[in-house]
Amino acid sequence: MDFRALSSPHAALPSRVNQVMLDVILALAPGALAMTWYFGWGVAVNMGIAALTAVGSEALVMRWRGKPAAPVVGDLSALVTALLLGICLPPLLPWWITALGTAFAIVIVKQLYGGLGYNPFNPAMAGYVLLLISYPVQMTNWLPPSMLNTHPLGLGDTLVATFTGHLPAGLTWDSVSGATPLDEMRTRLAMHQMISEIRQSPLWGSFGARGWEWVGNWYLLGGLYLLWRRVITWQIPVSMLGALTLVAGLFWALDPQTHPFPAFHLFSGGAMLGAFFIATDPVTASTTRKGQLIYGAGIGVLVYIIRTWGGYPDAIAFSVLLMNIAAPTIDSYTQPRVFGHKGPRSD
Amino acid sequence: MSSTVSPFAPQPAQRRLWQFPGGLHLPDNKLQSTGRPISPAPLPPRLILPLQQHIGAPSELLVKPGEQVLKGQQIARAKGYVSAALHAPTSGRVSAIGPHPVPHPSGLSAPCIHIETDGAEEWAELPPPLPDFEQIEAATLRERIRWAGLVGLGGAAFPSAVKLNPGPDQPIHTLILNGAECEPYITCDDMLMRERADEVIAGARVLLHILGADRCLIGVEDNKPEAIAALRRALQGAGTLPIEVVVIPTLYPSGGEKQLIRVLTGREVPSNSIPAQIGVVCHNVGTAAAAADAVLHGRPLISRVVTLTGAAMAEPQNREVLIGTPADWLIAASGGYRPELARLVLGGPMMGISLHTDGIPLTKGANCLLATSAAESPHPGPALACIRCGACARCCPVSLLPQQLYWFARARDFDRIQDYDLFDCIECGCCAYVCPSQIPLVQYYRFAKTEIWAQEEEKRKADRARRRHEARVARLERLEQERKSRLRKRKEELSEGTAPSSGTAPGAHAKKAAIEAAMRRVAEKKSAEAVAPANTAELTEAQSRKIEAVKARRRGTAQGTEPAPEPAEDGEP
Numbered sequence: 001m002d003f004r005a006l007s008s009p010h011a012a013l014p015s016r017v018n019q020v021m022l023d024v025i026l027a028l029a030p031g032a033l034a035m036t037w038y039f040g041w042g043v044a045v046n047m048g049i050a051a052l053t054a055v056g057s058e059a060l061v062m063r064w065r066g067k068p069a070a071p072v073v074g075d076l077s078a079l080v081t082a083l084l085l086g087i088c089l090p091p092l093l094p095w096w097i098t099a100l101g102t103a104f105a106i107v108i109v110k111q112l113y114g115g116l117g118y119n120p121f122n123p124a125m126a127g128y129v130l131l132l133i134s135y136p137v138q139m140t141n142w143l144p145p146s147m148l149n150t151h152p153l154g155l156g157d158t159l160v161a162t163f164t165g166h167l168p169a170g171l172t173w174d175s176v177s178g179a180t181p182l183d184e185m186r187t188r189l190a191m192h193q194m195i196s197e198i199r200q201s202p203l204w205g206s207f208g209a210r211g212w213e214w215v216g217n218w219y220l221l222g223g224l225y226l227l228w229r230r231v232i233t234w235q236i237p238v239s240m241l242g243a244l245t246l247v248a249g250l251f252w253a254l255d256p257q258t259h260p261f262p263a264f265h266l267f268s269g270g271a272m273l274g275a276f277f278i279a280t281d282p283v284t285a286s287t288t289r290k291g292q293l294i295y296g297a298g299i300g301v302l303v304y305i306i307r308t309w310g311g312y313p314d315a316i317a318f319s320v321l322l323m324n325i326a327a328p329t330i331d332s333y334t335q336p337r338v339f340g341h342k343g344p345r346s347d
Numbered sequence: 348m349s350s351t352v353s354p355f356a357p358q359p360a361q362r363r364l365w366q367f368p369g370g371l372h373l374p375d376n377k378l379q380s381t382g383r384p385i386s387p388a389p390l391p392p393r394l395i396l397p398l399q400q401h402i403g404a405p406s407e408l409l410v411k412p413g414e415q416v417l418k419g420q421q422i423a424r425a426k427g428y429v430s431a432a433l434h435a436p437t438s439g440r441v442s443a444i445g446p447h448p449v450p451h452p453s454g455l456s457a458p459c460i461h462i463e464t465d466g467a468e469e470w471a472e473l474p475p476p477l478p479d480f481e482q483i484e485a486a487t488l489r490e491r492i493r494w495a496g497l498v499g500l501g502g503a504a505f506p507s508a509v510k511l512n513p514g515p516d517q518p519i520h521t522l523i524l525n526g527a528e529c530e531p532y533i534t535c536d537d538m539l540m541r542e543r544a545d546e547v548i549a550g551a552r553v554l555l556h557i558l559g560a561d562r563c564l565i566g567v568e569d570n571k572p573e574a575i576a577a578l579r580r581a582l583q584g585a586g587t588l589p590i591e592v593v594v595i596p597t598l599y600p601s602g603g604e605k606q607l608i609r610v611l612t613g614r615e616v617p618s619n620s621i622p623a624q625i626g627v628v629c630h631n632v633g634t635a636a637a638a639a640d641a642v643l644h645g646r647p648l649i650s651r652v653v654t655l656t657g658a659a660m661a662e663p664q665n666r667e668v669l670i671g672t673p674a675d676w677l678i679a680a681s682g683g684y685r686p687e688l689a690r691l692v693l694g695g696p697m698m699g700i701s702l703h704t705d706g707i708p709l710t711k712g713a714n715c716l717l718a719t720s721a722a723e724s725p726h727p728g729p730a731l732a733c734i735r736c737g738a739c740a741r742c743c744p745v746s747l748l749p750q751q752l753y754w755f756a757r758a759r760d761f762d763r764i765q766d767y768d769l770f771d772c773i774e775c776g777c778c779a780y781v782c783p784s785q786i787p788l789v790q791y792y793r794f795a796k797t798e799i800w801a802q803e804e805e806k807r808k809a810d811r812a813r814r815r816h817e818a819r820v821a822r823l824e825r826l827e828q829e830r831k832s833r834l835r836k837r838k839e840e841l842s843e844g845t846a847p848s849s850g851t852a853p854g855a856h857a858k859k860a861a862i863e864a865a866m867r868r869v870a871e872k873k874s875a876e877a878v879a880p881a882n883t884a885e886l887t888e889a890q891s892r893k894i895e896a897v898k899a900r901r902r903g904t905a906q907g908t909e910p911a912p913e914p915a916e917d918g919e920p
Binding site for chain 1: 618787789
């Protein structure tokens with residue numbers, strides 16, 4: 001009897017890319033729900049717009065390239081990119097800005113480099129940085145968390161605001177939006193206010209910014225799920241959060257009145273999302289164990305530097321992109337010792 | 348993770364164990380084929396014995412077609428040091444000697460001895476049993492093992508006698524018997540240890556004596572409690588011996604030679620060298636039992652235990668099978684296939700080779716026939732792009748970076764891939780198993796290795812051709828020099844001879860000189876031919892024979908009349 005000969009292993013393989021991506025989406029769900037809970041329908045609308053744009057533009061590129069779109073869109077990586085970008089954008093952002101950033105991420109940053117696995121930069125963060133640099137005003141207009149929001153918008157009003165720019169009668173953009181906690185801290189520190197003064201504001205909760213601190217916890221929960229599912233390893237999140245805590249702690253210990261305490265850095269912005277969902281993007285991160293520790297620590301330190309002395313209040317995107325550039329070099333210098341060899345590979 | 352706690356743990360003396368990097372906990376699928384004892388397979392009507400069933404040179408034929416052979420009669424002998432003898436597994440008639448498909452990933456044919464069995468099972472005269480082997484010299488016992496055609500029965504089929512001769516400058520302190528059997532599905536070693544533990548222990552004693560080693564460790568994974576118990580019982584019955592059964596955690600690929608040595612001794616076999624370099628020799632438990640058979644009973648290796656298993660095998664079991672039994676015949680005689688048959692694998696699911704046909708003979712290294720259903724081994728579908736997730740690097744038992752190797756293999760960057768230690772890869776398949784993009788990684792590494800070997804072979808050939816060319820240029824130059832000096836001499840002779848007697852028959856004198864010169868040339872050329880050129884030293888035997896034949900032919904046609912042609916081996920590269 002004749003058979004079709006195939007390469008080993010001759011077994012059902014336990015893992016598939018789309019399952020990995022599905023796990024990431026699942027892990028993101030608690031954080032996404034919390035964001036929507038605290039910051040309104042705008043978050044969900046942004047994620048929806050980004051998702052549609054990502055799938056549409058990826059299918060379009062595959063058509064241009066003359067390749068079947070279904071397997072590429074079906075690996076769900078574009079959806080993950082879209083959701084991660086969408087969740088970072090301010091609620092009520094005009095729809096075309098969201099669509100533009102997502103299309104840039106998928107078409108330019110991912111597909112023009114060859115598609116999944118070939119892009120040197122994290123597409124979601126590259127898209128975010130493009131928007132942040134091009135539309136700084138819109139990109140820094142956040143809504144206050146629900147407990148401080150006096151004019152919460154319903155789904156219908158949110159859609160109208162996002163797609164037409166019109167707010168319900170009696171509301172102005174200034175009355176509904178405000179700065180992010182990181183921005184607030186930065187501005188008031190620049191005005192030489194003391195931390196103890198700044199903390200008087202109702203914006204602050206028990207250890208981070210109100211609302212934000214709980215979102216951070218939900219991201220943390222999702223991250224633990226990813227660790228448990230072995231989608232990510234502990235090295236990058238631990239080294240990134242560890243380095244951020246360490247550097248922040250050092251400066252805080254030097255002068256607690258001009259430097260916010262470490263928990264503020266961990267729970268007021270994108271640190272948790274960045275540590276578990278963004279920095280761990282396998283394609284653009286370091287792959288060796290030692291390399292991942294360096295890569296994560298590098299992001300943590302850069303986040304502190306940019307937040308404290310840089311031109312932008314939050315820094316996850318810039319830090320991740322900067323370390324993306326360094327990842328291949330880090331990998332090359334941190335190769336593990338091969339079994340039966342004396343020392344590390346000289347390369 | 349290995350939740351199977353051996354009922355016999357804790358071990359007698361809590362031996363320290365070590366770990367190797369990576370590894371995988373796989374569904375072991377061993378219960379299917381351990382339900383019944385090892386049964387001898389019936390006698391097939393025809394046996395097909397490939398001349399190459401082992402690593403090394405193919406065996407050299409000792410029989411002719413039509414010849415009657417007896418059971419245990421040597422029908423091919425080891426050719427060279429790294430080779431193995433071959434014996435008739437039963438009595439019968441050599442019906443043919445010719446090519447037949449052999450178990451090889453290529454699906455190609457190779458020379459085989461075909462035997463029509465006669466059912467008489469008439470034994471040939473065997474060498475005497477050596478029950479008092481401990482009083483016999485190691486060299487004699489090694490010769491016996493070599494005579495028996497013993498090769499590694501774990502699958503690699505390396506000639507055992509070679510492994511048992513590490514040389515006087517490599518003292519061996521530890522013999523390791525590999526009973527780990529870490530590949531899923533395969534149970535032939537497990538069943539052998541359960542049922543023939545005494546033979547395994549006897550084999551251990553034989554091998555210990557041959558190697559002059561201090562101790563023997565038998566490594567068995569903790570998912571084989573019956574085998575462990577049987578070995579320990581056999582040990583108790585054998586008196587005080589420097590042999591210990593060591594239970595190791597079940598973790599694929601702990602049965603890899605270098606991995607098992609690491610687990611048991613904590614030592615790493617250096618890259619690019621063999622275990623003997625650190626004083627260790629490792630044999631499969633089946634090989635040990637066969638060694639005991641050869642030494643204690645004088646029986647050659649003519650059969651082995653083969654596992655028949657998989658969801659598409661009607662009656663999964665272990666059978667004692669004569670070497671050379673056709674796989675299709677054996678499966679048919681053992682319950683046949685189930686209809687959900689999708690793939691037939693020789694070996695286990697991780698490292699086994701997928702067969703093109705079941706019309707192949709089972710060789711000495713064949714440990715398992717795995718007939719899988721589509722659910723067990725689904726068609727992988729198109730591979731996706733590598734997402735650099737690093738799952739492969741985390742499970743690699745050699746700490747390689749499989750994703751980088753894959754990258755370089757795809758780019759055919761064979762220098763870089765060797766910098767990343769491609770040749771340390773043991774092809775265990777862990778990386779390909781965990782890959783979420785389902786890239787057949789091992790396939791890429793095999794491709795790169797073969798390409799590199801081919802390139803090295805090309806380079807060797809080119810070097811040889813260059814050396815040959817240089818030798819030829821030098822020789823031509825030398826001949827030219829000699830011709831010129833002859834001419835000069837002749838001119839001098841002519842000018843000396845003709846000048847005084849310029850009037851008397853100058854033509855006749857010149858003609859005589861020319862003839863003499865021509866005859867000298869012929870003689871010189873002949874003597875030049877007689878000197879063997881140095882650049883034939885590296886030719887293979889076959890090539891030299893061909894060259895001799897050509898030379899003889901040319902001498903025959905050119906007898907006496909023409910100057911002998913240039914020696915053939917000096918031809919253009």
